[in-house]
Amino acid sequence: MVHAAQIRIPATYMRGGTSKGVFFRLQDLPASAQAPGTARDALLLRVIGSPDPYGKQIDGMGGATSSTSKTVILSKSGRPDHDVDYLFGQVAIDQPFVDWSGNCGNLSAAVGPFAIRSGLVESSRVPHDGIATVRIWQANIGKTIVAHVPMTGGQVQETGNFELDGVTFPAAEVQLEFLDPAAEEEGAGGAMFPTGKLVDDLEVPGIGVLKATMINAGIPTIFVNAEAVGYTGAELQDAINADPKALAMFETIRAHGALKMGLIQSLDEIATRQHTPKIAFVARPVDYVSSSGKLVKAGDVDMLARAMSMGKLHHAMMGTAAVAIGTAAAIPGTLVNLAAGGVARKAVRFGHPSGMLRVGVEARQKNGEWTVTKAIMSRSARVLMEGWVRVPGDA
Template sequence: MTATQTYAPQVKIPATYMRGGTSKGVFFRLTDLPEAAQVPGAARDKLFMRVIGSPDAYGAHIDGMGGATSSTSKCVILSKSSQPDHDVDYLYGQVSIDKAFVDWSGNCGNLSTGAGAFALHAGLVDPSRIPQNGMCEVRIWQANIGKTIIAHVPVTNGEVQETGDFELDGVTFPAAEIVLEFMNPSEDGEGSMFPTGNLVDELEVEGVEGITTLKATMISAGIPTVFVNAEDIGYTGTELRETINTDPAALAKFEAIRIAGALRMGLIKDPSEAATRQHTPKIAFVAKPKDYVASSGKEIKANDVDLLVRALSMGKLHHAMMGTAAVAIGTAAAIPGTLVNLAAGGASASGEGRQAVRFGHPSGTLRVGAEARQVNGEWTVTKAIMSRSARILMEGWVRVPGDSF
């Protein structure tokens, strides 16, 4: 540095590093953010990218809080709710690893768990609603998608209980169970749960050798998701991360399917838009139950699950399952005739669908429930339910160069 050069010092911002479900993220109270980042826009995006360490051409996030995976490249903002009968507003940003953008198009179901716990840690819930011992119902307004999430957070001696014996496949250590209810998780409007109006479509896919059309269930519940059959794309449904993520041709195939689905669902108007909408839609493939060994070495038997599901997030196979995709799985499984329902064995004996399924994913199994019904010929889902856990990993301040946002 020469005598005439000056560099902006680092600024420190109150922050909390949390695990929620099988994801991790940096949590902020809105009022703790620098003034320029308290409103949506370039300053907020640049700040979050610098916090995470993106864009990183090395794909390692060495110079930031991110973990160089879609599950660990996340930021969350919480504030007192602007909505009646809600405690907090929760806004989620998925930070791209190697590109300079933050995707605000969807929710993170896993970090929704952390949002419920952080709302209490951060003093954003009316103290009169918090029991000294018991369960606190945190009413969350998910601001990205305009939906309500209810988090049932255990409280001991007036504080969030974080330790416990609840085990979640994909998370190494047990913790306290938090039950999440995703209320009315499908898109609003007539026919919006199934944007094409069909439970199963013939999806035209361009640029993939050997594939021209695929059967697909495209659903907007929890998060827009495109489901295809594993066997139709050359897989068994027992694959682990390394099988897919080390195969560039496989990743290109899944991206082509995702783009085709995004176009049919009306999420993008041109394939080029997909590059700046990596978070949604998700792409997942399903199969009937089979024995397999999870990434932890745990043996999963066919009779342990109703079906197998593998899902990709931000262009890579997820190590477990995204919480929002689990909502889509539970919802689709509850509706007779979808590919997810068929993989799980079809409708129940009553023909009313399934109220819950346990599915196998790369790290183990997960149970998700959904309440779906048909009204005037249209399928609606009142809520989806699953259990996760959350824990503070570190709290204090995160530092970034003052001229980086």
């Protein structure tokens, strides 16, 4: 029997924010994987080590969590006023599919540094010292992200004193601007609030009627009040992830919310759409101890937020969900805004399982309609390994 030899593909393993993933230049992929389709998905699944019925991704680069089962493909942009096109693939762990339905806000922080280092940004736009402004086209959702990347001695600066809760070591700060972040999702008509309401009555069989804010900003997100689903908003991962009934409840709410948002046409479609929408619960501030043992005081945050990612409670906060939180917090009347005190605001500090995060938002109301021009947050990024990934030639 003839066995296919392994092939090697240039790749970089990077941390971006509280996530990490395998980064590729489009031009470095095998020809069959340079276009969307089954060949590309099959390759990325094999790189990450999915589907894995053991849930460990031992035979691949994945880390067996939603935060570490990620891939990125970058190419020079042909769009005016953009440097690089950025495509994100969320790889399922135990199922054979790659979800292309949304962005990863955390890995967005690594896109600028990777693009500069890989020669995808014109050298004339990159200072020897200072801040390089990288204009990114987020191809999954058709939005612009502007990354401000520190440069020192002609190289991307990765080390520094910026601390990000959910990441163990400090690094250099990368500021991200998510421009016009209201997502133009299919079925939602491009509306920030696809149902036309700031708060909906969401009827969920077996649970009842829940108040919900459903928003398309950063990533489609369904917000419910923590107390309405039996929680305080100060929970850490084990309180949710070790409880199969809780996981099933949140997935049921997510499915019915997705249906009401117009993201799916039938409930059974949700099984192949794990990445979006997100489901999150919010609450007014209380003191709690984060997963690192750090005390988060109620007076240091405006509200509490916990979010589910790929069926599990996230260990910190997804960057795109943070954009949704910041956007909803800026609009009076949403559940997120009410949890944050119910006042108009240009920024929100929220507590998550690993600590705190601040998001700035520029929102305005015109003719009764809310628009958000920009959401701003700081993350960090670092190269963990670079070289080649190897996969069987028949992958």
